Every structure is written in structure tokens, then in C-alpha cells.
Amino acid sequence: MTDEATAFVPGHVTGFFSAHPADEPVQAGSRGAGVTLADGVEVTIRRPETPTAATTQHVELDGETVEMPPVERVLDALGVDAWVSAETSLPLGAGFGVSGAMALGTALAANRVFECGRSENELTALAHIAEVQSGTGLGDVVAQARGGVPIRLDPGAPGYGRLDGVPERPTVEYVTFGELSTEDVLSGDTTQLSAAGEDALARLVREPTLTQLMYASRRFAREAGLLTDEVTEAIRAVSDAGGEASMAMLGRTVFALETGLSDAGYDAVSCRTHPAGATLR
Numbered sequence: 001m002t003d004e005a006t007a008f009v010p011g012h013v014t015g016f017f018s019a020h021p022a023d024e025p026v027q028a029g030s031r032g033a034g035v036t037l038a039d040g041v042e043v044t045i046r047r048p049e050t051p052t053a054a055t056t057q058h059v060e061l062d063g064e065t066v067e068m069p070p071v072e073r074v075l076d077a078l079g080v081d082a083w084v085s086a087e088t089s090l091p092l093g094a095g096f097g098v099s100g101a102m103a104l105g106t107a108l109a110a111n112r113v114f115e116c117g118r119s120e121n122e123l124t125a126l127a128h129i130a131e132v133q134s135g136t137g138l139g140d141v142v143a144q145a146r147g148g149v150p151i152r153l154d155p156g157a158p159g160y161g162r163l164d165g166v167p168e169r170p171t172v173e174y175v176t177f178g179e180l181s182t183e184d185v186l187s188g189d190t191t192q193l194s195a196a197g198e199d200a201l202a203r204l205v206r207e208p209t210l211t212q213l214m215y216a217s218r219r220f221a222r223e224a225g226l227l228t229d230e231v232t233e234a235i236r237a238v239s240d241a242g243g244e245a246s247m248a249m250l251g252r253t254v255f256a257l258e259t260g261l262s263d264a265g266y267d268a269v270s271c272r273t274h275p276a277g278a279t280l281r
Contacts, residue, residue, distance in 0.1 A: 002112065002113055003046060003047045003113065004044060004045065004046045004047070004113065005044070005045050005108075005109040005110075005112040005113045005280060005281075006042060006043065006044040006045075006109060006280070006281040007042070007043050007045075007104075007105040007106075007108040007109040007278060007279065007280050007281065008040055008041070008042050008043075008105070008278065008279055008280075008281060009040050009041050009043065009100075009101035009102075009104050009105045009108075009144050009278040010036040010037050010038065010039075010040040010101070010144055010147060010274035010277070010278065011036065011037035011039050011040045011041070011088075011090045011096040011097055011098070011101065011144075011274075012034055012035070012036050012037070012096065012097035012100065012101075012140045012143045012144050013034050013035050013036075013037065013095060013096060013097075013172070013174070013248045013249075013253070013255050014032055014033075014034040014095065014097075014139065014140070014143075014248065014249040014250075015032070015033055015034050015035070015200075015213055015214070015216065015217030015220070015246055015248075015249065016032050016033060016196070016197050016200040016201070016216055016217050016220035016221075016224075016249065017030040017031065017032030017138065017139055017152075017193075017197045017249060018030060018031050018032060018190075018193070018194035018195075018196075018197030018198045018201065019138060019190040019193065019194050019197075020138075020155035020156075020194075022155070022156070025128075025129040025132040025133050026125055026128070026129055026156060026157045026160060027155065027156045027157075027160050028132045028138070028155060028156065029128065029132065029138045029139050029142070029152075029155030029156045029157070029161060030138035030139035030152065030155055030197075031139075031152050031153060031154060031155055031197065031198070031201055032139055032151075032152050032197055032200070032201060032249075033149070033150065033151045033152065033166075033200075033201065033204055033213055033216075033217075034143055034149075034150065034249075035149050035170075035172055035213075035255070035273055036143060036144060036146075036147050036148060036149070036150065036273060036274040036277070037090075037096070037172060037271050037272075037273065037274055038271045038272040038273070038274045039088075039089055039090055039096075039269070039271040040088065040090070040101060040144075040274065041086055041087070041088040041090065041098055041101035041102055041105055042086065042087050042088070042105070042281075043084065043085070043086045043101070043102055043105025043106055043108075043109055044084070044085045044086070044109065045082050045083070045084060045106060045109035045110045045112075045113045046082065046083040046085070046113070047082065047083075047113060047114075048081060048082065048083060049083070057071075057072055057075050057081050057082060057083075057084070058082075058083045058084065059071050059072070059084045059086075059102075060083075060084065060085045060086065061086045061087075061088070061092075061098075061102070062086070062087055062088065068084075068099065068102055068103075069130075069133075069134040069136070070099050070100070070102065070103035070127070070130040070131050070133075070134045070136055070137075071084055071102050071103055071106045071130070073103075073129070073130035073133060073134060074103050074106045074107050074110070074126050074127055074130045075106065075110060077126045077129070077130070078107070078110055078111070078114065078116050078118075078126070079116075080110055080113075080114045080116070082106075082110055082113065082114075084102075084106055086101075086102050086105065088101070091176045091251075091253070092179070093179035093180070093251065094176040094178070094179055094180070094248065094251035094252065094253045095180065095247075095248030095249055095250055095251025095252075095253045096248070096251070096253070097137065097140035097141075097143075097144060099131065099134070099136040099137060099140075100127065100131050100136070100137045100140030100141040100144055101140070101144055101278075103126075103127035103130045103131055103141060104123070104124065104127040104141050104144055104145060104278050105278065106127070107123040107124070107126050107127045108120075108123055108278060108279075108280055109280065111123055112280060120145070120158075121157075121158040121159060124141060124142060124145040124157060124158050125157035125158060125159070127141045128141040128142055128156075128157040129157065138155070139152050139155070141157075142156075142157065142158065142161060142163065143163075144277060144278050145158070145277045145278050146163055146165070146277045147274045147275060147276040147277035147278075148165045148166075148169065148273065148274070148275065148276070148277075149165050149166035149167075149168060149169075149170075149210070149213070149273060150163055150164075150165050151163065151164040151165055151166065151201075151204060151205070151208065153201075153205075164205075164208070165208075166204075166208050166209060166210060166213060167208075168209075168210050168273075169272070169273045169275055170210060170257050170258060170273055171257070171258050171259075171270060171271070171272055171273070172255055172256070172257065172270070172271060172272075172273060173255065173256045173257075173258070173259065173260060173261040173262060173266075173268040173269065173270045174248070174253055174254065174255040174256070174261070174268060174269055175234065175253070175254055175261055175266050175267070175268045175269070176251065176252065176253045177228070177230045177231065177234075177252040177253070177254075178252040179251065179252065180226075180250050180251045180252050192223070192224060192225065193224040193225075193226075195223075196219070196220045196223035196224045197220060197224070199216075199219075199220075199223075200216035200217065200219060200220040201216075203215070203216045203219075204216050210244070210257060211244065214244040214245070214246050214257065215244075217246035217247070218235060218245075218246045218247075221246060221247040221249075226247065226249070226250070227247060228252055230252070231247050231252055231253075231254055234254040234261070234264070234266060235247065235254055237264035237265065237266070238254070238256050238260040238261060238263070238264045240264070241260065241263040241264040241265075242263070243256055243257065243258070243259070243260025243261070243263055243264065244256060244257045244260055245257075245260050245261065245264075256268070
């Protein structure tokens with residue numbers, strides 16, 4: 001038995017996706033592809049310190065108290081109350097899967113602290129369901145559990161959806177121009193977006209390479225009508241400098257392979273692709 005446990009969950013940048021609702025949240029989700037990042041979220045779970053605190057759930061992100069519905073749903077599903085403390089260098093609301101990472105990290109660490117006896121797939125499913133029910137994501141959790149450059153062939157939690165991947169581990173740069181509400185996009189009409197995502201996935205499955213991932217992602221962003229002026233300008237600048245870049249879903253963020261953004265004159269953050277999925281420290 002332990003009073004504290006910490007999990008690390010990689011960030012996840014989605015290049016393209018299609019939305020697939022379902023009556024059962026465990027079967028709902030998205031198909032698509034993206035890149036997991038060595039920059040991620042560290043989540044620490046602690047047993048409540050006082051009898052009063054034992055009846056509440058407390059969630060902090062970078063030292064600030066926050067409301068995080070996916071995290072609260074995971075704790076409720078496990079039937080525990082805990083103090084949750086998360087730290088990340090990733091921008092919030094900009095397409096890096098922070099809420100999914102917090103949900104998955106909470107599931108993994110709480111399972112250890114409270115000896116819940118759940119398997120990795122069960123914990124990933126709890127976090128995925130919490131994201132779907134909260135309207136904060138459709139595919140980040142399953143990608144973050146896998147790591148690498150994941151291709152989500154089917155929607156849903158582990159056991160329902162097949163996963164594949166591009167067998168490369170590139171360096172990635174990113175620059176963020178602001179937030180984009182995942183809930184607003186996913187709650188609207190996703191017909192055009194999903195059609196573009198299905199086309200992008202078919203292209204990548206035929207040619208599972210980084211070059212095709214970036215091309216399919218750029219085409220998806222354009223056809224889905226999600227590009228903003230500053231994102232478009234950055235992607236063109238990287239292309240003019242001989243690099244590969246696209247837009248992160250869902251956020252006003254541009255990500256590029258290797259030194260693409262730096263070569264184009266941007267003050268970008270650089271990190272490695274994460275070689276594996278979420279894990280306990």
C-alpha cells in the first residue's frame with residue numbers, strides 16, 4: 001500500500017481525425033493519426049490528508065486549482081476520492097491532449113494508490129470514456145496509452161479499436177498561437193470534418209510514412225475548414241523553407257518535423273517523439 005503515486009503521460013498532437021459517436025461511450029471515439037510527444041503531463045495522486053478532505057476530490061494543474069471533468073469522472077468510476085496534482089510544460093487548450101493525459105494519468109496512479117486491481121486496458125478505457133462523456137476529446141487517450149506515431153484505425157477504447165503506427169521517431173517542433181475549444185468543434189456539425197478525416201486516413205494507410213502523415217494532415221485542416229490566418233502563414237513558411245508542417249487538432253498550433261519551424265524563423269519548442277505510452281514513474 002502507498003499513499004502516493006505518479007504517472008507520466010505523453011502529449012499528443014492529432015494531425016487529422018473523423019468523429020464517430022456511439023450510444024456506448026466505450027465504443028465512441030475517433031479514427032485518425034498523430035504524434036505523441038516527450039513533452040507531457042506528470043500526474044500525482046495522493047490519499048486525502050484529513051478526514052474532511054477524504055470526502056472531496058481536489059485537482060490542481062501547475063499549482064492552480066482547476067475543474068477537470070474527465071479527471072473527476074475517472075475517480076468516480078474507480079470509486080475513490082483523491083488529491084490530484086498535475087504538472088506540464090504544454091500549452092493548454094491548444095491541441096496537445098492535456099485533459100486526456102490528466103485523465104489517463106489519474107487512472108494509472110489512482111489504481112496503484114487505492115489498489116483498484118484494474119488492468120492497463122481497463123484503466124485506458126475508463127479515461128477514454130471520461131473524455132468522451134466530458135466532450136473534451138475522442139482519441140487522445142488511446143494514442144497516449146500507445147505512444148510513438150499512432151494510427152487509430154477504429155474508434156473506441158482498447159478492445160474495440162485497432163491501432164497501428166508509423167515506424168519512425170522524429171523530432172517535433174511546435175508553436176502555439178492560442179486556444180481552440182474542442183467542445184465547440186465536436187458539439188457542432190462534424191460531417192465535413194469527418195469526411196476529410198476518412199480520406200486522410202485512407203491515404204496514410206496506403207502509405208504509412210511521416211511525409212504522408214504531414215501531407216494528409218495539411219489537406220485535412222484545409223478541407224475541414226479549421227485553418228486560421230496565422231496557422232496558414234506558418235505552415236507556408238515551413239514549406240518554403242523546405243520543411244513539413246501542419247495544424248494540431250484541435251488548437252491554433254502548428255507542428256513540424258525536425259527543425260522545420262526554426263528554419264522558417266519561428267521561436268519554436270523542440271522535443272522528441274515519445275517512444276512508448278503512458279507509464280507509472
